[in-house]
Amino acid sequence: MHALAVDGLHKSFDGDPAVDDISLTVPQGEFFSLIGPSGCGKTTTLRMLAGLLTPDAGRVMLNGEDVTDRPARERETNTVFQDLVLFPHMTVAENVGYGLARSGVTDPERGQRVDDALALVKLAGFGDRDPADLSGGQRQRVALARALVNDPTVLLLDEPLASLDRTLRDEMQAEFRRIQRDSDTTFLYVTHDQESAMSMSDTVAVMRDGRIVNAGPPRQLYTDPQTQFVASFLGDATLLDGEVTRHAGPDVVVKTDAGPLRADADAASYAVGDTVTVAVRPEAVTLGGGGLTGTVVDIAYKGFYEEAAVDCNGTELVVRRERNTAATPENATSADGGTGVPFRVGETVTLGVDRAILVENERR
Ligand SMILES: Nc1ncnc2c1ncn2[C@@H]1O[C@H](COP(=O)(O)OP(=O)(O)OP(=O)(O)O)[C@@H](O)[C@H]1O
Ligand SMILES: [Mg+2]
Structure with missing residues (x-):
């Protein structure tokens, strides 16, 4: 049984579909x-999902129970929004205990559960504080x-970290993951920040125009994206159109404007002459040697x-190079970084591509 199961959810505003047939399942204890x-x-x-908006069609199940027609207060979901609001006239402990008080949980149980929750988020001893006297991360x-x-x-959780600065966001990201594991709670996390989603999640679902276009473990989505959109939305990628010229073991060789690229594919499903799109990620590109030539x-x-950024016959490929720690600030970008390969604007370089990714054209 899944903690959450959604089947065929639809919602239109003034005739425009905002959510167009969303189905998903989330096992108990997963970070989705x-x-x-x-x-x-x-x-x-x-x-x-929270019961704050009525779907036009579709069902929402929590722990196997259909809650579609239940209002928010009768669902076992809680929501943390981007613009989180703490009650300013209450202490930290009163804020945390508010829902328990409303549902009639009294002391000492309430006090104990509030203490436990504060300990979970590493704020033990903060109960008597005024929310206004906390940092952004502590309020979170x-x-x-x-x-x-x-x-x-x-x-x-709807973009709960969006208002925090980068350093705090990275720190809270790790904390969210820890808290999720420690509390063994199922998290459904919404964000447009691909990086944080990939680092925290068991499963990522990529949405576009009201639909889920690809879902799976982050590593799978990154290394084997189903569509061009997913390839470029998750991390950096250069997309190139080309034609399959031959099979090479499990791979295919694709002729592109930048040059021939080897793409790992289920070669059997592609024939010589097929028109395809490949994605090249920066980490697959090596500087020096290789079969491509371009200009920085x-x-x-x-x-x-x-x-x-290297222009290879009209297509820009991105190549990364670790800084030579021995290089001085003066020679760092102008010298060859100790590799013997120039890394200067205007320079002609050769590139190798270890692995291009074959992506489907969008089915839209
Ligand atoms: N109450 C509403 N009335 C009319 N249109 C709405 C309403 N709520 C959302 N929309 C529209 O539905 C679409 C989806 O909005 P939604 O807020 O779900 O996007 P989102 O993915 O959360 O975006 P963001 O990352 O910017 O928060 C948008 O085109 C939006 O303008
Ligand atoms: Mg939003």
Whole structure:
């Protein structure tokens, strides 16, 4: 049995479908992320799961029970929104215990559960504090404790980290994952931040225009994206159109404008002459040697590595190179970084591509 099962969910606003046939299942204890660009229907989906919006069609099941017709307060879901709101006139402990108090849980049980929830989010001893005196990350933890204190079947989170700065977001991401595991709660997490979704989730579902276009473990979606959209939405990728020229073991060789690329594919399902699209990720590109030739058109400094955009006959491929730690700031971008291969704008370089990804054309 799944903690959450959704079947054929639809919602239109003024005749425009915002959610168009969403089905998904989430096993108990899983961290499931729903990601996709702005406006693709993530929040609308979440609101229907929470019981805050009535679907036009489809069913929502929690722990095997159909809750589609139940209002939010009669569902065992809690929601944490982006613009989380703590009650300003209550202490941290009162905020966390609010839902328990409303459902008639009294002390000492309530106090104990509030303490446990605060300990879970590493805010033991903060109960008497005023929410206004907390940092952004601490407020986020209080909101999480408040949502976890009554042990929901599914915790729904809508971009809860969007308002935090990068450092705090990275830290809270790891904390969310830890709290999710420690509490063994099913999380359904909505975000347009692919990176954070990939690092936290057991399963990621990519949405586009109200539909789920690809779902699976992050590694699978990244290495074997089903569509061009997913390939470029999850991480960096250059897309090239080409033609299959021959089979090479389990791979196919694809002729593209940049040159021939070997793509790992279920070769049997492609014939010589097929028109295909391949995606090339920066980490698959090596500098020096290899069969492609191009001109460096841009170099971006990224900290411990540098990234060069290389024009290969009209297509830009991105290649990364770790900084030579021995290089001085003066020679760092102008020298060859100790590899003997130039890395300068205007320079001609050769590139190798270890592995291109064959992606389907969008079925739309
Ligand atoms: N109450 C509403 N009335 C009319 N249209 C709405 C309403 N709520 C959402 N929409 C529309 O439905 C579509 C999906 O909106 P939704 O808020 O679900 O997107 P989202 O994926 O959460 O985007 P974001 O990442 O920007 O939060 C959008 O086109 C939006 O304008
Ligand atoms: Mg939204």
